[in-house]
Amino acid sequence: MHSPDTSAGRSGCPIDHTSPAGCPVTERAAAFDPFEDEYQQDPPEYLRWSREQEPIFFSPKLGYWVVTRYDDIKAIFRDNITFSPSIALEKITPTGEEANAVLSSYNYAMNRTLVNEDEPAHMARRRVLMEPFTPEALKHHEPMVRQLAREYVDRFIDDGQADLVDQMLWEVPLTVALHFLGVPEEDMDLLRKYSIAHTVNTWGRPKPEEQVAVAHAVGNFWQLAGKILEKMRLDPSGPGWMKYGIRKQADYPDVVTDSYLHSMMMAGIVAAHETTANAAANALKILLQHPTAWREICEDPSLLPNAVEECLRHNGSVAAWRRLVTKDVRIGGIDIAAGSKLLIVMSSANHDERHFEDPDLVDIRRDNSSEHLTFGYGAHQCMGKNLARMELQIFLEELTKRLPHMRLCEQKFTYVPNTSFRGPEHVRVEWDPALNPERANPQLLDTNSPVRIGEPSRHAISRSVVVAGMTKLTEDIVRLRLTSPDGRALPRWMPGAHVDVECGSPDMSRQYSLCGDPDDTQGLEIAVLRESDSRGGSVWIHDNLKVGDRLKIRGPRNHFRFDESVKRAIFVAGGIGITPIIAMALRAKRLGIDYEIHYSGRARKTMACVDELLDIHDGRLHVYAKDEGRRCDLTALLATPMADTAIYACGPTRMLESLESCCAAWPDDAVRFEHFYSTIGTLDPAKEHAFEAELKDSGIVITVAADQTLLAALRAANIDVQSDCLEGLCGSCEVRVLSGQVDHRDVVLTRAERDESSKMMSCCSRAVGGKLVLEL
CATH class of the missing domain: 1.10.630.10 (Cytochrome P450)
Known part of the structure; x- marks a missing residue:
């Protein structure tokens, strides 16, 4: 781009003018006219040249600088002091x-x-x-x-x-x-x-x-x-x-x-x-x-x-x-x-x-x-x-x-x-x-479909799938194969990803890890354990679904992503927690990564995919069935941190808490967990304190009451924040934190991310002190 110059009519300029941009004003900038039919028909196409070549240009016809790229315009909106809105209702065409x-x-x-x-x-x-x-x-x-x-x-x-x-x-x-x-x-x-x-x-x-x-x-x-x-x-x-x-x-x-x-x-x-x-x-x-x-x-x-x-x-x-x-x-x-x-x-x-x-x-x-x-x-x-x-x-x-x-x-x-x-x-x-x-x-x-008021729909985009197959893996575990109704390819995913399944209604959405082959674009596979004392999602799947039925799913999305650059991986699974590990271990084998799998359960007959895993992973799989007198000694397994090694664990809360204790000496980014449930529970106002959240971009300060989540307070203030599980499990309600100490209560962020406190889950986490400053 040219540097500022107040000269007029310089050789090479397509028009005779005085411009704050100096000369030459490019031919397209000089011709820009938002009142032309070509602009009215398709402004983005009309300005494609600008986004690609001259994202900020002076228009002599308007007497305005024209800005066309996303980041520049968002930065202008964020600073309403430097960029005053005072001319928003000014006549753009002076009248006589x-x-x-x-x-x-x-x-x-x-x-x-x-x-x-x-x-x-x-x-x-x-x-x-x-x-x-x-x-x-x-x-x-x-x-x-x-x-x-x-x-x-x-x-x-x-x-x-x-x-x-x-x-x-x-x-x-x-x-x-x-x-x-x-x-x-x-x-x-x-x-x-x-x-x-x-x-x-x-x-x-x-x-x-x-x-x-x-x-x-x-x-x-x-x-x-x-x-x-x-x-x-x-x-x-x-x-x-x-x-x-x-x-x-x-x-x-x-x-x-x-x-x-x-x-x-x-x-x-x-x-x-x-x-x-x-x-x-x-x-x-x-x-x-x-x-x-x-x-x-x-x-x-x-x-x-x-x-x-x-x-x-x-x-x-x-x-x-x-x-x-x-x-x-x-x-x-x-x-x-x-x-x-x-x-x-x-x-x-x-x-x-x-x-x-x-x-x-x-x-x-x-x-x-x-x-x-x-x-x-x-x-x-x-x-x-x-x-x-x-x-x-x-x-x-x-x-x-x-x-x-x-x-x-x-x-x-x-x-x-x-x-x-x-x-x-x-x-x-x-x-x-x-x-x-x-x-x-x-x-x-x-019948009417539910209207989403206020919350944008990122991370909540459902697609219809057909139950193409149901395989009983154990007495209480069924494996579902889900395919597109029209035979088209389904989205690609990486090991550790999950989908949200609508179990009978949009109000009963449950997360299930993908346990198939990530290279298979024709189908997604999940394994569901029937849990009679749970919230009802798994029971609905076991009691109601049959081959040929349609389901609504959202995703895939991933906050338990397998790092393919690691040199060595230790996979730890308990019970149905084997599901995300299946895809991770398969990927590690294909990439030539050194790995081992430690899989625990009450009894071998209750453990999904044991024979399948033995066929694929042979001596790398270690099975600990309680009824066979075998127990995984996590302390002995993980007592000494190993260089260039990552640990991926999924299973019951007690197992993960024990593993976290055993890994206290490991680097923060070496250990990743996938949780079945969140333990945040219902807010107890008697044990909470109110705090302020300053929304830097919106220019307002909101108060989050003791009996209110940050997410609820943001929505009450008409601020768009995505969300899904409302339990600190899915990671969709993440917001950026500019300052202030966070009381993290999610099960998504790593220890390093929590210590950094540059982001938080607004559905459950709170302020340690009296105020947080957020990038909203």
């Missing part, structure tokens, strides 16, 4: 004097909102107004969203064709937005017109002859918002975010001011309505353009949450946002001067191959889809993200359930020219009404 006079005649005074407000005012207001956006508070909106979606589909279900935008995806989000804000459902067509006008006025490029009409619509919108607000003031009781804000004004008059409420009334309608409407239209368009993905979510509704995240990543409704640089700064190796304006293109970042593997692929099982930047990040992340997620899941469920045979009509998709918000103006579809599933099965409409 006549249009400005029209706005003044309406006393238009759009002021600061949560979107464009600097600190410290921003966080003060955000904290006061956050509660209605939390997952818990949003739950009661679900029936209303479902009812609306059902009613709108009812209107066209038998027509055989529809424009999903005109007939559903625009009006339903608007109605939901009005309900959420507490606005009466009146003047819907007028509000729709005003919402579009506000968007064009702020982020669009209205032609000179259009500017006056747009100004009148925005002025009318402003006055209508004020009138609605005054009605609410007469009776601020009842549901609705605006009424909640009016009530909070009584307690915090200096934080929630009159002008602020008026601005938020208008901005809230646009934010809650248009972004979700566009996101829904984008999602339906992209899924119907990918028939395999559409078919899979039709067949497996549990994929809907992650499909929503992938659609938001691949084709989000908020393409770009803006920031003002408050001091000289260096971004991605480029010096940017104070006062510069940034257009940060999140839709481009969401296709950055440095962060997303094969980013142009629509992969509804992508395990990091929820890391998209469509909602922003940090202190200014979209407060309404979880309401949008709920709506999108319900819309997709209603349409996949009732119109799985729906397809796109031949059409050219058009977009309203806009730098930030994007979605097709029309999505025309068709189907054969005679094939509507509900005609043959009226009960189809009686």
Whole structure:
């Protein structure tokens, strides 16, 4: 890249200009125009050249620096002091004097909102107004969203064709937005017109002859918002975010001011309505353009949450946002001067191959889809993200359930020219009404899939598998072979990996280690011990499953990974704990690693795969059956640390505790355990203390009560954290720790990782002292 230079018109520059970037401005940078149809159709593809060659460039047409890579944009979002949001609602296209006079005649005074407000005012207001956006508070909106979606589909279900935008995806989000804000459902067509006008006025490029009409619509919108607000003031009781804000004004008059409420009334309608409407239209368009993905979510509704995240990543409704640089700064190796304006293109970042593997692929099982930047990040992340997620899941469920045979009509998709918000103006579809599933099965409409509110779906992406084989290994152990229903290859995995199996319902999920051959991509194998006094998962598998049945699994994932670089390995297993060791030992043999297996059990007849292991591993396998009078002396076996040797152990808690004691002199990273259960138990508030968690990126401090987990406190504050087992077993709820001492209670981290205290499991671990600082 060039160094800063204020010269103008230098030889080689494609245009005559004065630029903070100096000359030459590259030809593509000079030509960049986000109002062109090519950009509107596919911003990530339009900016591919930038991500690859010039990730930060100056656009003379806009007068903005344009930022296109993931890491650069996330860094900008994380620092809302250096990169002020104050210009987020500034008109990107200045309007003429006549249009400005029209706005003044309406006393238009759009002021600061949560979107464009600097600190410290921003966080003060955000904290006061956050509660209605939390997952818990949003739950009661679900029936209303479902009812609306059902009613709108009812209107066209038998027509055989529809424009999903005109007939559903625009009006339903608007109605939901009005309900959420507490606005009466009146003047819907007028509000729709005003919402579009506000968007064009702020982020669009209205032609000179259009500017006056747009100004009148925005002025009318402003006055209508004020009138609605005054009605609410007469009776601020009842549901609705605006009424909640009016009530909070009584307690915090200096934080929630009159002008602020008026601005938020208008901005809230646009934010809650248009972004979700566009996101829904984008999602339906992209899924119907990918028939395999559409078919899979039709067949497996549990994929809907992650499909929503992938659609938001691949084709989000908020393409770009803006920031003002408050001091000289260096971004991605480029010096940017104070006062510069940034257009940060999140839709481009969401296709950055440095962060997303094969980013142009629509992969509804992508395990990091929820890391998209469509909602922003940090202190200014979209407060309404979880309401949008709920709506999108319900819309997709209603349409996949009732119109799985729906397809796109031949059409050219058009977009309203806009730098930030994007979605097709029309999505025309068709189907054969005679094939509507509900005609043959009226009960189809009686069941709904669970909606995930708040928690993104990484580590919780289910796939359907068929029980292709069941082999009884012992009286109480059965081995299952699981294959893909359509015969396709299953994900590759490494020794030590496990899958989560839904045992009858999503609420009863159990982890089982993979015990097959990692090189076998056609099937996954697990062995399940029937435990009558357990929580019910193994009993369900033994009593209910048969060959040909379908199961839902998640994973594979691995926090007990076998290190293939070790020179020597000692494998220790107790009972059903042999399952992950089977794959590890097989891999060690194939790699030529020196190894030995020590396998203990009550009786040889209760021990799985003994004969199979003897055939493969011969003299390297040592079997200790209690009924034969043999016992593994762990102290003698492990008393002396051995160089270049790793220990992998899985089995009952007592065995692992004894082994850990025996290995006290071994290096921290030499011993790895896989646990069956967690022993953290239920929180006892009498034995706990409350502590604070400062969320560095979000700019807030939360209090974790004595009777509350960190994970629960984070979700209550509307912070996205993945989770699965809630017991400290699976490792999915890991968060980064910047400072503070952690009381580790998981069974995932190694001793070295615990001592370092740079990460913790938020579902169970706590602070030793009064405060932790987290990278969230």
